[in-house]
Amino acid sequence: MDINDYVEEAVKYCSSRTPWHVADDLGYFIHFTDLGDKILGYHLRIGNGKTIALNSKLSSKKQEFVLAHELGHAMMHAHVGVSTFTSKTLYSVDKMEREANIFAALLLFGHREMFTIAELEYEYEIEADVLKDLLGGRMGQKMFWEY
Numbered sequence: 001m002d003i004n005d006y007v008e009e010a011v012k013y014c015s016s017r018t019p020w021h022v023a024d025d026l027g028y029f030i031h032f033t034d035l036g037d038k039i040l041g042y043h044l045r046i047g048n049g050k051t052i053a054l055n056s057k058l059s060s061k062k063q064e065f066v067l068a069h070e071l072g073h074a075m076m077h078a079h080v081g082v083s084t085f086t087s088k089t090l091y092s093v094d095k096m097e098r099e100a101n102i103f104a105a106l107l108l109f110g111h112r113e114m115f116t117i118a119e120l121e122y123e124y125e126i127e128a129d130v131l132k133d134l135l136g137g138r139m140g141q142k143m144f145w146e147y
Contacts (some may be wrong), residue, residue, distance in 0.1 A: 003099055006075050007106045017107055019068040021109040023052060026074065030067070042084040043070035050074070061124045065104055072103030090130050105134040 001010075011017050014025040024028055026051045035041070035055040040062070043053045054063045066085050067113045071084040077096050089097055108122060117128045 003072075003076070003102050004106060004110075006072070007103060007110060010071070010075060010107065012109055017110075019071055019104075019107060022071055022107070023067060026050070026071070028052050028071075028074070030054065032063075038087050040085045040087065040089070041066040042082065042108050043073050045074070045078070045081050055141055059125065065108065065126065068104035068107045069100045071107070072100035076100070076103065090126060100132050105131065109135060 010022050010026075010088075014022045016022060016025075020030070031051055031053045033053055033056055035053065037057075039055060040058060041052065041054045044053070052067060052074075054066055058066065065090075069085055069089070070083065073080060073096070076099055077083070080096070083096075083100070090101060092098065092101075108124075117131050120126065120131050121128045
């Protein structure tokens with residue numbers, strides 16, 4: 001399956017694009033805790049127990065992106081029991097981390113008809129170049145900043 005297919009499956013199953021609803025519908029316990037300055041969140045699956053921890057020091061929008069990223073791991077990389085989102089994860093070239101980043105971007109922004117990279121950069125505290133890389137060409141149409 002393509003990453004877009006996983007996003008659409010999540011939206012169809014959960015009837016929402018909101019990561020908080022998707023996590024709830026998939027049976028994840030969301031835990032907010034101070035994880036320091038380097039760890040932004042993590043996904044942990046042991047047996048039937050499913051937890052996503054989010055750094056309580058982050059803004060609510062940054063928490064939302066980290067949650068969406070960890071849900072990407074949960075859906076696409078179910079065989080991995082633990083994944084950690086650090087301050088460097090957005091820049092990772094690791095295949096699974098890039099897939100989870102793209103999943104998060106598509107889940108959060110793929111339904112928006114109109115937005116600017118500057119708005120998303122400000123709202124989610126993610127650099128414009130990273131957003132362009134994650135979204136570019138993956139939404140089934142030419143991005144408005146390419147016209």
